[in-house]
Amino acid sequence: MNTSMNKTDCPELTVPVPVFFTIGVFSLMENLLVVVAVIYNRNLHSPMYGFMCSLAGFNTIASLAKTCENVLLVFADAGQLEKIGSSETKLDDVIDSLLCMSFLGSIFSFLAIAVDRYVSVFHALRYHNIMTMRRTGTSLGIIWTICGVSAMFIVSFFDFKFIMIFFVCLFLICFVVICFLYVYMFMLARNHARKIVSVNSGGAITLTILFGAFVLCWAPFFLHIIIMAVCPTDPYCECYRSLFQLHVLLLMSHALIDPAIYAFRSAELRHTFRKMLPCS
């Protein structure tokens, strides 16, 4: 065994930059399309589509920030940029903040979508009194503000373990709440459709896709954060952390498939796309 390799036996897994670029660009285009479509079509000015638009907006920011980071990396590797210069560090801070904000925002948007669907099912008659456009706008404003501020805090004070623990707990709480809301809705929905088996199996698949994608794409990254806080020097943890680029890639992929799961399933939205795009 080569003892000089005791620095690390888990070489860092590198994802080729073109892969990041492709995913970033496609995700950016998709989510931007969703945002524009929702704003453009007045039929889509409803709470449900407002939250979807917010989700797409956060994903757009994430893709944009990631793509910029890739561009910077390419330049840095080509020697055009100084890796430890102060302006690059500041730029890196900004990009990290944007990424953090968009990740937080995605989680909150999922939560908002789940709450909206829950209200539309269980308080259907009062839905329009509960989910007014004003409240939707207010909650979206609050979400964006909280995410922006939290992101700045997290990136500035990342050294404090408390911040990381807070981040992780937030993720877990949101995930549990979303889980509960959807499963409860699903259970009640199938109560009323006991005879329609075909519909229910479709519901199981849809929910599995929804949650499966969320968990598969987000959990690795969050475990990464936990591990960074908990065991920075452990070799097993080091091997997990060497897959950092893969975890970020998974996060990016979630921004890519989010529109497919949430937005593109709406015929109204697809109809709007066809109207907007010149090739139709």
Next chain:
Amino acid sequence: DMSSHNRSQSSARRGDYVWQYEYYDDEPVSFEGLKAHRYSIVIGFWVGLAVFVIFMFFVLTMLTKTGLTHDPKAYKPYIENRNGLVNIICQKDDDSDDNNAVSRAFLAESRSYFNFYISKEGEGKRWQKPGTKQNGSQGTFNQSGGPGPAVTEQEDEDMRDRLPFDGLLADETRTDTDCDFLSHFNIPNFVTCEHNSSLGEDDPLCGPPITPDRNIPSN
């Protein structure tokens, strides 16, 4: 000095965020004497994740097959007023079963009904009751810029779009005689009343019934 202290701190914490920056500046991790495989956390994590997702799928699928206790309280108000409280109520042939409170209101070809579209223009005039507002070409409906209020295939699909499980019906086979249990999720955007509904006094959703031919849109 300050900047180098900050730099080393930031490299420690951001070594993982920007991977090309001094990733291995941290103290070297010793890999000697490992009992288990070095990637054991990775493997264990992914296996656990896959098991969780598959387990969740099976739980959801089993929920569809087995029965669950039905909570009548949740839908009591809908069951009481069978004759037209929004589209929760199902007009089934076997009307005796109160538990199957599901609407089948979208069977345009077999029954006549009318929709109240939620006005998108403002919260104040959220509900447009037919007969209270005559908007020229839009007839008794007020919907800004959207598809006409005719009961068409396109509209039927649009109604599906307002569902929480958006893609749920996209791949379902639906028969005309089945009640669409998800149609009651349409409440936020549509209210469907039977044309022969009797009005409850505290029912703000159903206006006076109008004859079907007044429904025909002219836009």
